[in-house]
Amino acid sequence: MTKKMIINGGHRLVGDVTIGGAxxxxxxxxxxxxxxxxxxxxxxxxxxxxxxxxxxxxxxxxxxxxxxxxxxxxxxxxxxxxxxxxxxxxxxxxxxxxxxxxxxxxxxxxxxxxxxxxxxxxxxxxxxxxxxxxxxxxxxxxxxxxxxxxxxxxxxxxxxxxxxxxxxxxxxxxxxxxxxxxxxxxxxxxxxxxxxxxxxxxxxxxxxxxxxxxxxxxxxxxxxxxxxxxxIIPDRIEAGTYLSLAAAVGDGITVHNIIPEHLESFTSKMIEMGVDLKIDEDQIYVPKTDTFTPISVKTSPYPGFATDLQQPLTAALLLAGGESKIIDTIYPKRVKHIVELRRLGADIASEVEGVITVNESRNLVGGSVKAAEIRAGAALMIAGLLADGQTVIHGADHILRGYDRVVWKLTQLTADVEIIDDED
CATH class of the missing domain: 3.65.10.10 (Enolpyruvate transferase domain)
Known part of the structure; x- marks a missing residue:
């Protein structure tokens, strides 16, 4: 039986999270x-x-x-x-x-x-x-x-x-x-x-x-x-996901077990957005951030911006005051999260293959969405935490494929979230 994730969103998160192996x-x-x-x-x-x-x-x-x-x-x-x-x-x-x-x-x-x-x-x-x-x-x-x-x-x-x-x-x-x-x-x-x-x-x-x-x-x-x-080395994609989450809905979150050098292309974009990251040897503190600057992101092979992180960052970019652009040169068809984010009220589109336009969308409302793959599920998870009310993510099996003990970690950050069998 498939799984669904239920998120009661609309409140801020705080605390510490430790990244698992890659x-x-x-x-x-x-x-x-x-x-x-x-x-x-x-x-x-x-x-x-x-x-x-x-x-x-x-x-x-x-x-x-x-x-x-x-x-x-x-x-x-x-x-x-x-x-x-x-x-x-x-x-x-x-x-x-x-x-x-x-x-x-x-x-x-x-x-x-x-x-x-x-x-x-x-x-x-x-x-x-x-x-x-x-x-x-x-x-x-x-x-x-x-x-x-x-x-x-x-x-x-x-x-x-x-x-x-x-x-x-x-x-x-x-x-x-x-x-x-x-x-x-x-x-x-x-x-x-x-x-x-x-x-x-x-x-x-x-x-x-x-x-x-x-x-x-x-x-x-x-x-x-x-x-x-x-x-096994720490998972830089999981780390980037929680950094995006922390920027979007955090009131001060520390992400532990990180190799900062593996995330430089990603953290540089977060800093460009206006997030005042405190980067230490093996952890990053993300303070509460009220104002975000729109940015442009272009994915490329390492050490460039990872394609696996364009979707988690997309959810945080919904808070930026203007238009952001994401160009995925690795998997230009990686846009299955867009229609689902729109169901929650996001102003986001991809009218040219591989190019995603993200506009400020601060008033998301919970709804029923479907995760088509791992990183799309991560974007919906962050959006669900942002949205007022309850969000149900069908196809949460995808999230479980890529994120270590995800419910436990989110709960430690004071999120109201659970994964149960999907009867639909």
Whole structure:
């Protein structure tokens, strides 16, 4: 049964919130764990639906996992090749990391086309290009991808990505980390989550250099052994969401467990809006802000403004005194939150693909809306907290996919919010 979030909004929030481990690291680290020749342990794992779905996929391969109190133990030593459960695969797009991980572990992989958020085209052609360069053959048939290698197996290769792709960069790393020879990925994505995954693999004996730059070099190794618990980096998207929330409805909120350098493109825009952020080494204090300046935002690959943060910030921009513009160059079709925000009284539109116009809308009224994907759900959540009266967000399952213990955290900030089964 699907879930709905009920928010009784219209009052200010205050307090402290602590950010969990990065979702976008976690959903790649879990598939990466099957490359290990020993049990592995992750700490700071977010309590989100995607983790449980990935555990279902691990279980289908006889990989034991245990998740409690933010610690995830995975034992891949008895792994067996098996058909992966299509329901779990289709529930999250990041399941495609099993392509690279299985290819690196067994030299072959069969994976159903992944699902996840519907935010426009996200092709996997660069992933396939990388696999082929490493010596694999790829066939697509009936929504399933079959990847095989000959008796020689995989080998190192030089791969130039035609466009910057986080998913392709990570998948190629996973496939190449045990492939004999040197692999060079050029025009690689530079996201902090890629550094996190490379750190995990390197601590097990991998030889990956250049993560965080646009050229990554990998020397294949035959064996990977975990030596210590890997602590996942803080989630910069969750952090940006709570910073947006704090600016919009906060009377003074401190966001803890942050790496400020990961958020510079975002916090610079908040400062431009007129929010007097107090940025410390690992936390940011957001004071009550009464007046906001309209701004223009353009998304771009890291270290630019993250596409995943355009929607949460949109809700805060409804308070700016004038017209703001958001241009999403990554996913120009990522506009499913607009019609829903309008149901709450927002003056917002997207008449040109990829361009969102946000006008001051301080008198939102609660209503019934639907979250079409994770970050759209975050925007509706913030708008619901802003709106007078009760807001019901259907499709709250999406929010649970991306936000660690969201009801508990909001309640700690004095929000009146709950998630229940949706009977509709």
């Amino acid at each position: 979702k976008n690291s976690t959903v790649a680290l879990i598939p990466a764990a099957i490359l290990a020749d020993t049990p592995v342990q992750f700490d700071s794992v977010p309590d989100i639906a995607d983790v449980y779905n990935l555990q279902i996929i691990l279980d289908s391969m006889n990989v034991d996992s245990k998740f409690e109190h933010s610690v995830l133990d995975i034992n891949p030593t008895e792994i067996q090749e098996a058909a992966l459960p299509s329901t779990a695969i289709k529930s999250l797009r990041a399941s495609y990391y099993f392509m690279g991980a299985l290819l690196g572990r067994f030299g072959r992989a069969t994976v159903t086309f992944p699902g996840g958020d519907n935010i426009g085209p996200r092709p996997i052609d660069q992933h396939i290009k990388g696999f082929k360069a490493l010596g694999a053959e790829v066939e697509e048939k009936d929504d399933t991808i079959f990847i095989t290698t000959g008796p020689e197996g995989l080998h190192g290769a030089r791969i130039f990505l035609d466009l910057v792709s986080v998913g392709a960069t990570i998948n190629i790393i996973l496939a190449a980390v045990k492939a004999p020879g040197q692999t060079i990925i050029e025009n690689a994505a530079r996201e902090p989550e890629i550094i996190d995954i490379a750190t995990f693999l390197n601590n097990m004996g991998a030889k990956i250099r250049g993560a965080g730059t646009d050229v990554i070099r990998i020397e294949g190794v035959p064996y990977l052994a975990s030596r210590a618990t890997h602590t």
